[in-house]
Amino acid sequence: MKKILLCFLLSTSLYSQSEYPQDYFREPLDITLVLSGTFAELRSNHFHSGLDIKTQRKTGLKVYTAAMGYISRIKVSHYGYGKALYITHPNGYTTVYGHLKKFSPKIEAYIKDCQYEKESYEVEMFPNNTELLVDTNEIIAYSGNTGGSGGPHLHFEIRDNAERPINPMLFGINIKDSKKPFISSVYAYPKDKNSFINGKNKRIPLRLIPKKNGDYKVEKITAYGNIGFGVVSYDKQDLAPNNNGVSNISSYLNGNKVFEMDFKRFSFSETKHLNRYVDFELWKTKKTRSQKLFVEENNPLSIYKNVVDDGYIKVEDSTSSVYRVDIKDFKGNTSELEIPIIGKAKVLEIEVDSSATEKRLIKNQETTTLKERNTQVTFYPNTVYDDILVDFKVSGDTIHLHKDVVPLQKNFVINYDIGNYKDVDKSKLFIARLYGYYKKPSYVNTKRKGDTLTARSKTLGLYTLASDTEAPKIKPINFTNKKWLSKYRYLKVKISDDLSGISKYRATVNGKWILMEYDYKTNTLIHDFNDAVVTDTENNLKIIVTDNVGNSSTFEATFFRK
Ligand SMILES: [Zn+2]
Numbered sequence: 262m263k264k265i266l267l268c269f270l271l272s273t274s275l276y277s278q279s280e281y282p283q284d285y286f287r288e289p290l291d292i293t294l295v296l297s298g299t300f301a302e303l304r305s306n307h308f309h310s311g312l313d314i315k316t317q318r319k320t321g322l323k324v325y326t327a328a329m330g331y332i333s334r335i336k337v338s339h340y341g342y343g344k345a346l347y348i349t350h351p352n353g354y355t356t357v358y359g360h361l362k363k364f365s366p367k368i369e370a371y372i373k374d375c376q377y378e379k380e381s382y383e384v385e386m387f388p389n390n391t392e393l394l395v396d397t398n399e400i401i402a403y404s405g406n407t408g409g410s411g412g413p414h415l416h417f418e419i420r421d422n423a424e425r426p427i428n429p430m431l432f433g434i435n436i437k438d439s440k441k442p443f444i445s446s447v448y449a450y451p452k453d454k455n456s457f458i459n460g461k462n463k464r465i466p467l468r469l470i471p472k473k474n475g476d477y478k479v480e481k482i483t484a485y486g487n488i489g490f491g492v493v494s495y496d497k498q499d500l501a502p503n504n505n506g507v508s509n510i511s512s513y514l515n516g517n518k519v520f521e522m523d524f525k526r527f528s529f530s531e532t533k534h535l536n537r538y539v540d541f542e543l544w545k546t547k548k549t550r551s552q553k554l555f556v557e558e559n560n561p562l563s564i565y566k567n568v569v570d571d572g573y574i575k576v577e578d579s580t581s582s583v584y585r586v587d588i589k590d591f592k593g594n595t596s597e598l599e600i601p602i603i604g605k606a607k608v609l610e611i612e613v614d615s616s617a618t619e620k621r622l623i624k625n626q627e628t629t630t631l632k633e634r635n636t637q638v639t640f641y642p643n644t645v646y647d648d649i650l651v652d653f654k655v656s657g658d659t660i661h662l663h664k665d666v667v668p669l670q671k672n673f674v675i676n677y678d679i680g681n682y683k684d685v686d687k688s689k690l691f692i693a694r695l696y697g698y699y700k701k702p703s704y705v706n707t708k709r710k711g712d713t714l715t716a717r718s719k720t721l722g723l724y725t726l727a728s729d730t731e732a733p734k735i736k737p738i739n740f741t742n743k744k745w746l747s748k749y750r751y752l753k754v755k756i757s758d759d760l761s762g763i764s765k766y767r768a769t770v771n772g773k774w775i776l777m778e779y780d781y782k783t784n785t786l787i788h789d790f791n792d793a794v795v796t797d798t799e800n801n802l803k804i805i806v807t808d809n810v811g812n813s814s815t816f817e818a819t820f821f822r823k
Contacts, residue, residue, distance in 0.1 A: 302506025311418030343408025359416035362405025456486030489555030536668030
């Protein structure tokens with residue numbers, strides 16, 4: 262009998278180990294891996310889809326193939342992952358390497374051919390499985406800071422054959438971590454009008470009391486009805502001070518599991534619903550992400566497990582119970598939080614919202630069009646998560662459309678009739694969002710059809726018509742007109758646009774297109790003379806930069822090389 266039991270245990274543990282191959286992928290850098298970002302940690306409008314590996318505050322570290330395979334996708338873009346490589350491996354997984362500085366010579370040559378053919382820095386390619394084979398331990402690129410990266414690092418992902426990102430640490434990538442996650446805030450939430458926490462029918466912050474062993478408790482709360490909780494938590498690993506994401510959160514009522522969130526794998530189609538998982542209003546107003554340990558309507562996230570009654574607990578009069586939250590990092594280091602609850606009935610007080618009459622109702626299942634003056638805002642079905650009341654008012658050309666504290670699943674559509682503007686002015690108009698304390702206008706991608714301007718957005722708030730009449734500025738950085746540049750490796754230019762922003766640029770030498778890499782963070786365009794397309798002694802450089810409403814500037818200079 263004993264022997265059978267042992268066999269059974271052994272085989273289950275083997276099974277769980279073999280779900281993901283353990284020794285297949287090597288680490289993509291040959292330094293001790295230290296993370297500035299963990300898998301599925303909470304970012305703006307998405308869960309992080311990989312590991313952010315620190316590169317010792319510099320760029321240019323050798324990036325290795327995690328395993329042999331073929332390059333199945335290459336993407337070079339101004340934003341997002343910047344310069345990125347995708348390798349498909351024989352076992353069906355794909356590894357992704359982002360924010361690269363440059364590629365290995367054979368890959369670099371392959372990409373430049375495409376860039377010169379398309380006359381574009383931004384390109385996307387899908388080589389077939391015979392074109393760019395890569396071996397184990399091959400150097401494929403050098404780490405960088407390209408695209409939407411806030412500092413030098415390597416973004417590394419592993420995706421399954423359905424393009425779902427999986428935590429790379431499940432494949433045996435080992436990061437030193439002996440510290441428990443920490444909790445910085447905890448909140449209690451009423452589910453409906455008949456739920457109360459400490460006598461109130463609203464979100465209540467609870468005061469955290471750290472225990473000596475690193476766990477937490479809060480003072481006893483009184484509650485009545487259906488309530489839920491939210492926690493703000495991070496994990497620090499051993500070799501860096503970065504606040505990274507946790508790996509699993511589960512909660513228990515009197516020892517029985519009522520909720521679990523497990524961040525092993527997700528799909529890109531669901532990642533935007535992070536805004537339904539965190540308390541969006543708190544995030545927008547206080548810049549802190551409370552992870553709600555309950556699941557509201559219209560939340561399709563797949564990362565919930567073992568959720569009882571949507572994660573809410575029901576508190577009855579004259580009861581005493583304990584709600585416990587366990588927060589784990591990938592290594593299983595666990596922080597516990599205990600919330601003692603006393604049930605206390607509360608008589609419902611009806612509050613009259615006097616401003617309700619001026620608000621407009623947006624229903625989850627219906628199309629709603631708000632119209633005033635020369636503007637129109639349309640919400641299609643499934644744009645909001647819940648039916649909501651929004652403030653809507655138009656003054657001058659400015660639309661006051663609630664505040665940006667409500668998360669949306671889809672874009673709403675804004676239309677402006679610009680028929681009352683003079684024809685000469687119409688072409689310079691665009692729809693802008695006014696953001697921040699100073700109500701700075703920022704360009705929203707605007708389409709014009711006759712006298713109608715249209716833009717789409719997922720952010721509620723202030724919108725207006727803005728006019729951009731100034732062309733972009735172009736300034737050489739490392740050369741002047743008529744200069745000899747024989748010993749120069751690079752040609753550098755600064756470009757900028759004050760209001761609507763840069764839409765496109767084109768650089769030629771003696772009429773021939775040259776590749777200039779654009780970095781929006783430093784506003785620079787850089788040409789590498791090693792591309793060997795500039796071969797004449799006397800060269801006429803011409804750069805045309807166009808902004809988002811079509812104003813354009815031309816810069817011309819002559820330089821010499823031999
Ligand atoms: Zn990343």
